[in-house]
Amino acid sequence: MTLSAPRTIVLPSFLRRCMKAYAIKALIRGQGAELxxxxxxxxxxxxATFEQLQAIIAVIETAGEGSWLxxxxxxxxQYGELNYQAILEIARMNQGITVNELVIKTNxxxxxxRKALDEIEFT
Structure with a gap:
């Protein structure tokens, strides 16, 4: 998966699993993603693109609605399937990112x- 390419993710029983479905749909669309x-x-x-997925996750986590988790x-x-080039690109975009932050951000x-950060540092 590349960062700029949009990815389609199937959401099974989306409305039945979420309370306040109108609100979560508005939050997702507010990030520029298509639902x-x-x-x-x-x-x-x-x-959605990788950046939009990250923004959606951040918004949902801060919303505090338990049925959205x-x-x-x-x-x-779904985005745990990033290839090495995508991880390298994320590390380049975020100068000064630590190993822990990169692991959390990209799963x-x-x-x-470490390999990605070493490659950036020594090239």
Whole structure:
């Protein structure tokens, strides 16, 4: 997954799992992401870039609504598939980022984070 390319994520039973669905839909769309229902099913799909996904996760976590936290876990699992080049790009964009911060931000391993930061520092 590259950072600038939008990614489509299926959200199973989205409205049934969320209380205050109108509010979470507004928060997601407010971040510039596209949220739409799949046909006539109860499933929805979210199309967003990596930056938009991070913004959505941050907004949901600060909102304090307990029924929305499943969405945070689901989104974090989806962008856990970042390739090494994407992790390297994130590290370059955030000068001075620590290994811990990079691991938290990208959900990568400590070894991958160290490798990326070492590559940036020594090249």
């Amino acid at each position: 739409q229902r799949i046909g006539r099913s109860r499933n929805w799909q979210l199309t 499943w969405l945070v876990k689901h989104l974090q699992k 990568c391993t400590i070894a991958t984070a």
